[in-house]
Amino acid sequence: MEGLLAGNDDAVRAIYARYGRPIYSLGYRLLGTREAAEELTQDVFLTAWRKAARFDPTRGRLSTWLMTIAHNLAVDRLRRETGVSRPTLVLVDEVPDAPGLDEEAVLIERDAALRALSSLTAAERRLVVRSYFRGMTAREIAERDGIPLGTVKTRLRSAMIKVRKANEGKELL
Amino acid sequence: MNCPAVRDRLTEHALGALHVSDAAPVDRHLAWCAACRKEAGGLQHASATLAFSVALEEPPPDLEARIVGAVHAEVARRSRHPQASPRRSRLVLVAAITATLAVLGTSWGAVMAERAARSDEAARLEEIRRTSAIERFRKILSTMEFADNDGEVFVGSLDPATTAGGSGDALVLVSASITDRAVVLIDGLPSASREFHPFTVRLRGDDGVLMVGRLDRRDLDDGGAATLMEEFDDLTGYDTIIVRDARGRVVLSGILRTRVDIASPAP
Numbered sequence: 001m002e003g004l005l006a007g008n009d010d011a012v013r014a015i016y017a018r019y020g021r022p023i024y025s026l027g028y029r030l031l032g033t034r035e036a037a038e039e040l041t042q043d044v045f046l047t048a049w050r051k052a053a054r055f056d057p058t059r060g061r062l063s064t065w066l067m068t069i070a071h072n073l074a075v076d077r078l079r080r081e082t083g084v085s086r087p088t089l090v091l092v093d094e095v096p097d098a099p100g101l102d103e104e105a106v107l108i109e110r111d112a113a114l115r116a117l118s119s120l121t122a123a124e125r126r127l128v129v130r131s132y133f134r135g136m137t138a139r140e141i142a143e144r145d146g147i148p149l150g151t152v153k154t155r156l157r158s159a160m161i162k163v164r165k166a167n168e169g170k171e172l173l
Numbered sequence: 174m175n176c177p178a179v180r181d182r183l184t185e186h187a188l189g190a191l192h193v194s195d196a197a198p199v200d201r202h203l204a205w206c207a208a209c210r211k212e213a214g215g216l217q218h219a220s221a222t223l224a225f226s227v228a229l230e231e232p233p234p235d236l237e238a239r240i241v242g243a244v245h246a247e248v249a250r251r252s253r254h255p256q257a258s259p260r261r262s263r264l265v266l267v268a269a270i271t272a273t274l275a276v277l278g279t280s281w282g283a284v285m286a287e288r289a290a291r292s293d294e295a296a297r298l299e300e301i302r303r304t305s306a307i308e309r310f311r312k313i314l315s316t317m318e319f320a321d322n323d324g325e326v327f328v329g330s331l332d333p334a335t336t337a338g339g340s341g342d343a344l345v346l347v348s349a350s351i352t353d354r355a356v357v358l359i360d361g362l363p364s365a366s367r368e369f370h371p372f373t374v375r376l377r378g379d380d381g382v383l384m385v386g387r388l389d390r391r392d393l394d395d396g397g398a399a400t401l402m403e404e405f406d407d408l409t410g411y412d413t414i415i416v417r418d419a420r421g422r423v424v425l426s427g428i429l430r431t432r433v434d435i436a437s438p439a440p
């Protein structure tokens with residue numbers, strides 16, 4: 001992070017090597033176009049550089065911090081722009097052969113994410129996907145599904161606690 | 174917003190599924206409530222886990238070079254404005270905050286002493302407000318993780334522009350090593366009548382006008398009070414707070430001219 005603060009090329013490249021692809025992928029899935037995903041990835045790195053002094057590794061992982069920045073920026077953009085068409089969400093893909101070291105780290109993260117999602121029931125998974133990837137509020141989900149708002153909130157909370165617990169003690173990065 | 178109300182919204186907050194108007198009061202609460210912040214951190218971690226579940230796409234080969242170039246350009250831009258250049262600070266904020274607020278109290282005390290000459294009763298009310306504002310600034314700023322010895326704090330009171338009343342205090346922190354911040358404490362705005370909402374709070378300076386925040390009816394308590402805190406890249410030269418109602422009428426305004434050095438001994 002000291003390197004990122006100084007704008008050091010090697011530091012920026014090292015962080016990009018590990019997180020550039022997942023950030024870009026999240027941007028593409030949320031925003032729907034490759035151009036928007038590229039802009040988002042660039043914005044994430046600029047935001048990370050501006051706020052690097054505030055990153056405290058004792059309070060959270062770098063991956064959590066970067067992906068939170070990416071998601072927040074993407075959601076902000078989605079709310080500014082209506083009518084964005086997004087490709088169908090794909091949660092599972094082919095695992096490339098013989099990944100490099102940085103790719104391997106990303107795949108470990110992906111493995112953890114998929115393991116967490118698999119710990120959810122189909123209904124919980126659907127709820128989480130609609131909220132996180134579609135930006136639907138609990139109220140919107142409740143109205144669309146015709147179920148009480150409190151029930152949606154309780155299920156969402158329960159699902160997120162399951163996601164959190166699925167990988168407890170397995171935080172590798 | 175109290176802790177139960179905030180916790181009711183934390184899951185959606187972590188999922189990024191709260192509307193901005195709902196997220197703002199949660200953010201303000203998290204700025205000072207460590208217990209809720211701890212719970213929010215756990216949910217945020219779970220939320221970030223989900224980000225890795227999407228199928229991996231291949232970014233264009235030149236994206237890395239473009240990003241390195243963009244960071245370079247930002248570093249160069251900031252180097253022309255050294256006050257806003259970020260670098261990791263060595264000091265934990267607690268010491269600086271203590272010093273800041275001690276000086277803040279003294280500096281404001283001098284300003285208030287002038288006003289005391291006008292009216293004892295007005296001075297007494299100002300003193301109460303100042304004490305309350307300092308305590309609230311203390312709570313908000315104590316959540317910051319880092320500080321520096323080169324930053325500057327400017328404070329000032331907000332005075333009503335009309336007979337509708339209202340009051341406030343504001344603080345701008347121009348930092349050499351962390352993100353700049355504006356904190357605005359507002360009290361006595363009309364909270365019941367819809368015709369005034371939303372209020373907008375802006376900072377005016379040499380380089381233009383920045384939006385600090387928007388206050389809807391639900392952001393104000395029964396007494397018309399609210400707290401806004403926003404981060405900015407560079408607040409150098411921004412010294413005027415203007416609060417307008419929904420019709421664009423100025424409701425409160427104030428100039429942040431009381432400068433307070435936050436230099437403090439190393440802990």
